[in-house]
Amino acid sequence: MKYIILIFSLVSTVTFSQESKEYINNLSFKYSGNWISKSYIDNISATKSPYEAQKLSFQNILIDPILNQGEFIGISIYAYGNTEASPISYFERINEHEFIYSHSKFENELIGNSCRVNCQTLLFSEVNGMKTIHLISGNEETEFIQLQETCNNYHLCELDQFIHQEILAGSYTLMDHNRKVLCKNFTIGTNGITDGFDSIQKIQLWSFYREINGLFESDVIQIGSASDNQLNYYQFNQNNVFYFSLINDEYILTSLHVDMDKFEVQEKNVKFILKKN
Numbered sequence: 001m002k003y004i005i006l007i008f009s010l011v012s013t014v015t016f017s018q019e020s021k022e023y024i025n026n027l028s029f030k031y032s033g034n035w036i037s038k039s040y041i042d043n044i045s046a047t048k049s050p051y052e053a054q055k056l057s058f059q060n061i062l063i064d065p066i067l068n069q070g071e072f073i074g075i076s077i078y079a080y081g082n083t084e085a086s087p088i089s090y091f092e093r094i095n096e097h098e099f100i101y102s103h104s105k106f107e108n109e110l111i112g113n114s115c116r117v118n119c120q121t122l123l124f125s126e127v128n129g130m131k132t133i134h135l136i137s138g139n140e141e142t143e144f145i146q147l148q149e150t151c152n153n154y155h156l157c158e159l160d161q162f163i164h165q166e167i168l169a170g171s172y173t174l175m176d177h178n179r180k181v182l183c184k185n186f187t188i189g190t191n192g193i194t195d196g197f198d199s200i201q202k203i204q205l206w207s208f209y210r211e212i213n214g215l216f217e218s219d220v221i222q223i224g225s226a227s228d229n230q231l232n233y234y235q236f237n238q239n240n241v242f243y244f245s246l247i248n249d250e251y252i253l254t255s256l257h258v259d260m261d262k263f264e265v266q267e268k269n270v271k272f273i274l275k276k277n
Contacts, residue, residue, distance in 0.1 A: 017070075017071060020071045020093060021068075021070060021071055023093070024068055024071065024072075024073045024093065025065050025068060027073065027097075027124060028063055028064065028065040028067075028068055028073060029065055030131075031063050031124060031131060031133065032063050032064055032065065033062075033063065033146055033149065034060055034061070034062055034146065034147075034155075034156055034158065034159070035060065035061040035062075035063065035133050035144035035145065035146055036059075036060055036144060036145060036146070036147060036159060037057055037058060037059040037060070037142050037143070037144055038132075038142075038143045038144065038145045039056070039057040039142070039143070040053055040054065040056070040057045040058045040059065041145065041147075041162070043056050043057055044162070044163060044166055044167075045166060048166070048167050048246065049219055050163055050205065050206060050207050050219060051206075051216070051218060051219040051220070052219075059077065059078065059135075059142060059144070060077075060078040060156065061075050061076070061077055061078075061133060061135070061144050062075065062076040062078070062086075063075050063133075067088050069090055071092065071093065072090035072091060072092055072102055073090070073091050073093070073099055073122075074088045074089070074090050074091075075088070075089055075091070075122070076088055076089070077089055077135075087104040087105060087106040087111055088104065088105050088106070089101060089103075089104045089120075090102045090103050090104065090105070091120075091122045097123060097124040097125065098121065098122070098123055098124075099121070099122040099123075100115075100119045100120070100121055100122075101115045101119040101120035101121070101122070102114060102115060102119075103115070118138065120135060120136065120137050121134075121135075121136040122134075122135055122136075123135075123136070131146065132144065132145055147159060147161075147162050150190075151191070156207060159207045160192065160204065160205075160207050161190050161191060162207075163205055163207045164188065164189070164190045164191070164192055164203075164205060165190040167205060168188050168192075168203065168205055169188055169189060169190045170187070170188060170276060170277070171185055171186070171187050171276075171277040172186045172187070172188070172251075172274040172275055172276055172277055173185075173186065173274075173275045173277060174186035174196070174197055174200075174272060174273070174274060175272070175273040175274075175275065176271070176272065176273070177269060177270040177271060177272075177273070179273065182197055182272075183196040183197040184277075185277065186200075186274070188203055192204050192205075193226050194226075200223045200272075201223075201224070201225050201226035202223065202224050202225060202226045203221060203222070203223055204221065204222045204223075204224070205219065205220075205221045205244060206219065206220045206221070206222075215258075215264070215265060216243075216265055217265070218243045218244070218245060219243065219244040219245065220241060220242070220243065220244060221241075221242050221243075221244035221253060222240055222241050222242070223240045223242075224240055238256065238257065238258055239255075241255075241256050241258070242254055242255055242256060242271060242272075243256060243267060249275070249276065250273055250274065250275045250276075251273070251274040251275075252270055252272075252273055253270070253271050253272040253273070253274070254267050254268065254269065254270050254271065255267075255268040255269055255270075255271045256268060
């Protein structure tokens with residue numbers, strides 16, 4: 001009788017474990033992709049400044065079934081100033097759509113200690129076909145939403161397109177620093193592709209910032225070739241990197257010099273002015 005009970009117990013454990021893994025993988029497929037903190041999206045709309053909005057609330061969760069580990073769902077959490085690499089955080093299922101933080105790894109090495117008390121909670125929700133994710137840390141709860149995926153050229157390109165639509169897309173009069181008109185009908189699309197002035201084929205307004213220590217102190221915009229999916233990092237493209245500011249209903253592009261030895265940015269001269277038509 002003891003052997004029968006033991007065998008039944010082992011079979012039940014294996015079955016439950018397999019069902020749990022399948023559930024987690026199916027959930028990961030359903031919620032796969034980038035999730036942006038809703039407060040950041042709301043602040044973009046309110047401030048019209050990715051730089052200011054990100055300082056307040058930027059977080060990005062990446063969900064991909066390949067990150068899962070056994071019965072743990074794995075996610076990458078990116079926050080302000082940390083967009084190049086992120087540890088994988090593993091959450092253990094405690095209810096149907098509720099998971100509790102267990103541990104983190106970076107490049108397969110365990111970092112920190114496993115959580116035992118007051119651990120982060122990850123909630124998956126779907127109401128009337130609208131999916132959201134909630135990350136609860138102590139008394140703070142962050143809601144994450146997905147933007148419409150109209151591109152897959154690079155990480156978070158859908159966020160770039162949202163910001164271009166919200167801030168930049170439209171028709172402008174393009175002027176130089178002396179307010180000489182360079183183009184009376186300079187248009188910018190939601191993908192950053194421009195028309196009307198050959199020297200500027202693409203514009204990319206930074207949607208997230210790569211320096212946690214405040215190297216840049218304003219919104220940053222880059223210009224480049226229409227064939228580039230994502231414009232080059234600023235160190236390799238300094239002549240086409242500008243501070244971007246709104247003054248008296250006009251967008252001002254001010255050239256920069258980035259001194260990597262001193263790790264500072266120096267403003268130079270107004271290069272272009274964009275006046276909405």
